[in-house]
Amino acid sequence: xxxxxxxxxxxxxxxxxxxxxxxxxxxxxxxxxxxxxxxxxxxxxxxxxxxxxxxxxxxxxxxxxxxxxxxxxxxxxxxxxxxxxxxxxxxxxxxxxxxxxxxxxxxxxxxxxxxxxxxxxxxxxxxxxxxxxxxxxxxxxxxxxxxxxxxxxxxxxxxxxxxxxxxxxxxxxxxxxxxxxxxxxxxxxxxxxxxxxxxxxxxxxxxxxxxxxxxxxxxxxxxxxxxxxxxxxxxxxxxxxxxxxxxxxxxxxxxxxxxxxxxxxxxxxxxxxxxxxxxxxxxxxxxxxxxxxxxxxxxxxxxxxxxxxxxxxxxxxxxxxxxxxxxxxxxxxxxxxxxxxxxxxxxxxxxxxxxxxxxxxxxxxxxxxxxxxxxxxxxxxxxxxxxxxxxxxxxxxxxxxxxxxxxxxxxxxxxxxxxxxxxxxxxxxxxxxxxxxxxxxxxxxxxxxxxxxxxxxxxxxxxxxxxxxxxxxxxxxxxxxxxxxxxxxxxxxxxxxxxxxxxxxxxxxxxxxxxxxxxxxxxxxxxxxxxxxxxxxxxxxxxxxxxxxxxxxxxxxxxxxxxxxxxxxxxxxxxxxxxxxxxxxxxxxxxxxxxxxxxxxxxxxxxxxxxxxxxxxxxxxxxxxxxxxxxxxxxxxxxxxxxxxxxxxxxxxxxxxxxxxxxxxxxxxxxxxxxxxxxxxxxxxxxxxxxxxxxxxxxxxxxxxxxxxxxxxxxxxxxxxxxxxxxxxxxxxxxxxxxxxxxxxxxxxxxxxxxxxxxxxxxxxxxxxxxxxxxxxxxxxxxxxxx
Numbered sequence: 145x146x147x148x149x150x151x152x153x154x155x156x157x158x159x160x161x162x163x164x165x166x167x168x169x170x171x172x173x174x175x176x177x178x179x180x181x182x183x184x185x186x187x188x189x190x191x192x193x194x195x196x197x198x199x200x201x202x203x204x205x206x207x208x209x210x211x212x213x214x215x216x217x218x219x220x221x222x223x224x225x226x227x228x229x230x231x232x233x234x235x236x237x238x239x240x241x242x243x244x245x246x247x248x249x250x251x252x253x254x255x256x257x258x259x260x261x262x263x264x265x266x267x268x269x270x271x272x273x274x275x276x277x278x279x280x281x282x283x284x285x286x287x288x289x290x291x292x293x294x295x296x297x298x299x300x301x302x303x304x305x306x307x308x309x310x311x312x313x314x315x316x317x318x319x320x321x322x323x324x325x326x327x328x329x330x331x332x333x334x335x336x337x338x339x340x341x342x343x344x345x346x347x348x349x350x351x352x353x354x355x356x357x358x359x360x361x362x363x364x365x366x367x368x369x370x371x372x373x374x375x376x377x378x379x380x381x382x383x384x385x386x387x388x389x390x391x392x393x394x395x396x397x398x399x400x401x402x403x404x405x406x407x408x409x410x411x412x413x414x415x416x417x418x419x420x421x422x423x424x425x426x427x428x429x430x431x432x433x434x435x436x437x438x439x440x441x442x443x444x445x446x447x448x449x450x451x452x453x454x455x456x457x458x459x460x461x462x463x464x465x466x467x468x469x470x471x472x473x474x475x476x477x478x479x480x481x482x483x484x485x486x487x488x489x490x491x492x493x494x495x496x497x498x499x500x501x502x503x504x505x506x507x508x509x510x511x512x513x514x515x516x517x518x519x520x521x522x523x524x525x526x527x528x529x530x531x532x533x534x535x536x537x538x539x540x541x542x543x544x545x546x547x548x549x550x551x552x553x554x555x556x557x558x559x560x561x562x563x564x565x566x567x568x569x570x571x572x573x574x575x576x577x578x579x580x581x582x583x584x585x586x587x588x589x590x591x592x593x594x595x596x597x598x599x600x601x602x603x604x605x606x607x608x609x610x611x612x613x614x615x616x617x618x619x620x621x622x623x624x625x626x627x628x629x630x631x632x633x634x635x636x637x638x639x640x641x642x643x644x645x646x647x648x649x650x651x652x653x654x655x656x657x658x659x660x661x662x663x664x665x666x667x668x669x670x671x672x673x674x675x676x677x678x679x680x681x682x683x684x685x686x687x688x689x690x691x692x693x694x695x696x697x698x699x700x701x702x703x704x705x706x707x708x709x710x711x712x713x714x715x716x717x718x719x720x721x722x723x724x725x726x727x728x729x730x731x732x733x734x735x736x737x738x739x740x741x742x743x744x745x746x747x748x749x750x751x752x753x754x755x756x757x758x759x760x761x762x763x764x765x766x767x768x769x770x771x772x773x774x775x776x777x778x779x780x781x782x783x784x785x786x787x788x789x790x791x792x793x794x795x796x797x798x799x800x801x802x803x804x805x806x807x808x809x810x811x812x813x814x815x816x817x818x819x820x821x822x823x824x825x826x827x828x829x830x831x832x833x834x835x836x837x838x839x840x841x842x843x844x845x846x847x848x849x850x851x852x853x854x855x856x857x858x859x860x861x862x863x864x865x866x867x868x869x870x871x872x873x874x875x876x877x878x879x880x881x882x883x884x885x886x887x888x889x890x891x892x893x894x895x896x897x898x899x900x901x902x903x904x905x906x907x908x909x910x911x912x913x914x915x916x917x918x919x920x921x922x923x924x925x926x927x928x929x930x931x
Contacts, residue, residue: 176277179290184273187297190553191266195307197546199776202258202309206773209309213258216241220249220257221909221918230489231466231497232458235446236355237311240264245918249907254918258309265306268317273297275324276615282327283578284571284619287626292618295564299614300532300550300557301607311356312604318353319360319608322346323584326367330374330579333431340434343371347435351442358460359595364439366587368432373580375428454495462498467599469501472508472515516598523597528565528664530558531603533671537678540715541743544776548682561610562665564617566658571616571623573654585612681710685717692724700724715741722749727787731757744774745781748802752786755800764799771802771810779806783835790839790895793929797824807832807901809919814926825926828862829919834899834928842930844892848885848899851927853877856906860923865900867891875903875923887930897930 202213211228219225219242225235241261248257276296281289296302305313329342350367354360443460450458466489470476475484489497508515532554536547547554572589576582592608631638645651688703704721708714718737725734726749734753738746751766771778779802782788788803795801797811808826816822852875854860859874867888875883891897903922908915 176286176290180274180277180293183293183297184270187270187273187303188266190298190303191269191306194303194546194550194553195262195266197549198307199546199781200307200544201776203255204771204773204777205775207775208311210773210775212238212241212311213309216245217254217918218916220246221916227494230486232450232454232462232494234311234355234358234461234463236352237314240314241309249910249918252905252907253920254907255920261309262307265308265313268313269302269306270297272302272317272320275320279320279324279327280615280618282331283581283615285622288618288622291621292615295560295614295618298553298556299560299610300553301603301610303553303557304545305604305607308604310604312607315353315356315360316607316611318349318356320611322349322353323581325349326370326584327581330581333374334378343431343434344438347437347439348442351439354443354460355446358463359591361443361460363588363591364436366584366591367435369587370580370584371431371435372428373583375431376424377579379424379427456495456498458498462501465498465501465505469505471519471599472505474508477515519600520597523601524593525664525668526601527593527596527606527609528661529668530562530665530671532558533669533674533678537674537681537711538669540713540741541745542716543743544745544774564614564621565610566661566665567620567624568613568615568617569657569661570651570654571619572613573650573657575648575650585616588612677710681707681714681717684710685720689720692720697724697728713741715743715746719743719746719749722746722753723785726752726756729756744770744776744778748774748778748782748785751800751802752782752788756789760798760800767802768799768811777806778802779808783833788837790837792836792838792931793927794834794836795824795927796826796925799824801826804836805832805834808925809921823926825924827919827921828901828903828923828925830903830905830922832901834901835896836899836928836930837896838894838930840895842887842891842894842897844889846887846891847931848887848897849882849927849929849931850885850925851880851882852923852925853880854923856911860903862923863902865902866897867894880926884931899928 200209202209204210205213211233215226215228216238219238225238227233241257244260244264245254245257247260248254273293273296277289277293279289280292305316325342325346329339329346332339332342346367350360350364447457447459450456450460470482470485473485473488475488476482489500492500532547535542535545536551536554542548572582572586589609589612592606596602596605627638627641630641646655684703684707688700688707691697691700691703701721701724704717704724707717708721711717718739718741722734722737725731725737731753734749738750747766747770751763751770754760754763754766767778767782774781782802783804783806786803791804794804796805796808797813799811801811805826807829809829811824811826814823814825848866850873852862854875854877856877859876862873862875864871864873864885866885867890869888871885873883873885875881887897905920905922907920908917
């Protein structure tokens with residue numbers, strides 16, 4: 145029974161007599177809540193900043209994001225799911241994308257679906273901030289929760305991830321939710337509260353993560369181990385939960401002197417038999433089934449679909465066997481590359497590919513067993529690198545990523561990584577007091593390392609490692625903060641704690657592992673030299689770009705050459721220098737500086753060089769390859785980037801119209817003309833721009849002609865803005881016509897005219913149920929000329 149002082153009772157009585165007119169008393173908000181809200185807002189601002197400067201567009205990509213987008217769009221349009229051309233991929237994120245794209249289509253603009261996908265990704269990533277705080281708080285303490293929430297909010301890979309139309313945003317979010325649900329189950333289970341719903345939801349979350357990235361499927365084994373350990377611990381210790389969540393679970397400097405999270409209750413002694421009896425086994429089995437049943441039931445419909453479609457037992461996908469085979473294949477081993485391996489698979493029926501790769505892997509292991517592990521050490525060392533420095537200063541291209549625009553975020557990200565990654569090993573090697581979660585964390589880290597060591601290292605495949613090392617790094621930093629606070633208050637006790645930590649085997653193991661990792665990180669690259677050379681590269685590149693903008697070509701060339709002296713393999717810099725040679729008409733030097741360095745932007749310049757030398761066939765091949773594969777809007781890029789040859793007549797869709805237009809679909813052919821010639825056109829996609837640099841200044845009384853047609857019933861109004869005048873042309877459907885418009889006399893003497901076009905759009909599939917075309921279209925335009 146709780147007692148109160150008379151002073152407290154009297155104060156309560158007086159407060160009850162106060163009039164209600166004082167207003168509503170707002171609930172107190174803890175400082176932790178305010179910090180989490182601030183971190184979410186900061187994280188949102190950083191993610192929106194990245195999205196605002198990001199030019200990567202899955203509509204124009206031949207990489208994984210383009211594949212996911214195209215399959216999701218096909219699913220949204222037709223309701224039919226089509227597997228990738230050379231393997232069966234996980235479907236979870238594709239279904240999510242399709243649902244959001246369908247909303248965009250219903251709103252009349254499929255590109256809205258891309259914005260919705262990114263919006264959902266941002267929401268999921270920000271949801272991890274408060275959940276990450278609660279996860280670390282429950283496992284360690286409040287300060288660790290705040291540190292981990294900060295990492296989740298501002299670390300650059302977590303900021304960049306939501307902008308990408310990939311499987312990893314959904315996968316990582318579901319994985320984080322899965323970890324949080326498991327710890328909520330653990331706490332409820334230890335406190336004898338209703339816990340089954342938490343474990344059931346954890347099974348569903350891991351299943352959704354597996355349907356986004358199938359390697360998560362096999363980590364159910366780790367969860368069963370976690371569950372078994374937690375059941376064993378509760379029954380072994382005959383524990384009664386302590387109400388609330390303590391803020392001090394473990395300090396690495398104090399060894400066994402700190403109390404555990406849960407204390408033995410004397411009154412409960414003897415309630416349980418030894419944890420090794422049959423009751424423990426049954427309890428562990430029952431809890432494991434609560435997790436496994438929803439996990440299996442969530443995945444089972446897709447497994448059944450695969451069996452019905454291919455008559456093979458394929459749980460989720462064939463990604464693992466196919467990727468392992470590609471890494472070990474004769475084509476890759478002999479230096480012919482992955483494209484040959486993909487072409488081999490593409491020639492085999494989809495249902496037979498897993499059987500083929502499994503048989504060929506067995507053959508390779510019989511003939512050359514070491515091929516499986518030949519890259520283990522190189523790939524292992526490649527995991528532990530400062531990723532932004534690698535991307536910015538080491539790689540040959542930015543590959544369309546806006547690294548230069550967001551470099552402060554990237555630098556901050558590498559600094560955070562260099563702190564939390566090494567110190568996380570202190571917590572991972574400390575005496576395990578967070579229960580079975582240590583088993584789960586080490587299992588995931590080791591498993592993620594193993595998968596990339598077997599196949600290849602990609603930064604997005606490493607995200608589970610950094611998530612968990614960030615969690616344990618936050619614990620180590622929190623412990624360090626506790627010790628520094630003690631050092632200020634009581635130096636003797638702080639020194640005693642430190643000495644105890646340094647003498648314990650747990651502390652020694654953690655320090656050895658941390659120092660070994662620091663050595664590995666800094667021995668992998670000569671970071672001081674790389675950064676110094678990279679800064680010189682950027683200084684010369686900025687000076688060269690400024691000189692080019694001022695048309696001081698000799699200075700620009702000199703600065704770009706100095707840039708390449710600092711980083712000879714930087715293809716983006718070579719591409720910009722080749723653009724200068726293109727503008728100067730020094731085409732051979734442009735070809736020479738590009739050499740055979742392959743990037744999509746380099747192909748844009750190759751196309752412009754070929755066009756300038758009147759090799760339209762080669763120009764078209766380069767331009768169209770870039771347009772379809774670059775991962776960015778090449779029409780927009782070339783309109784801003786190139787100075788195309790002057791012309792008074794532009795044929796759209798012939799592959800050499802880049803640099804003159806933006807806002808149009810890919811080029812298409814009309815049916816053969818009576819004389820056998822082939823005419824081309826492009827669809828205007830609502831809003832477009834056509835810019836014509838003229839060979840001679842425009843004369844007064846000049847006329848603009850446009851050859852075009854519509855397809856919707858009646859006339860389609862085309863609004864044309866040119867020279868400050870706005871003109872509306874009713875474009876008739878069903879036949880090609882040439883429409884002539886008098887140009888304003890105010891344009892006389894101009895050497896360049898810019899046309900801005902707008903027409904109402906439609907989506908073909910909404911007009912024709914048999915269509916699978918989800919593009920936003922308006923008018924077909926074949927030629928624009930000035931007469």
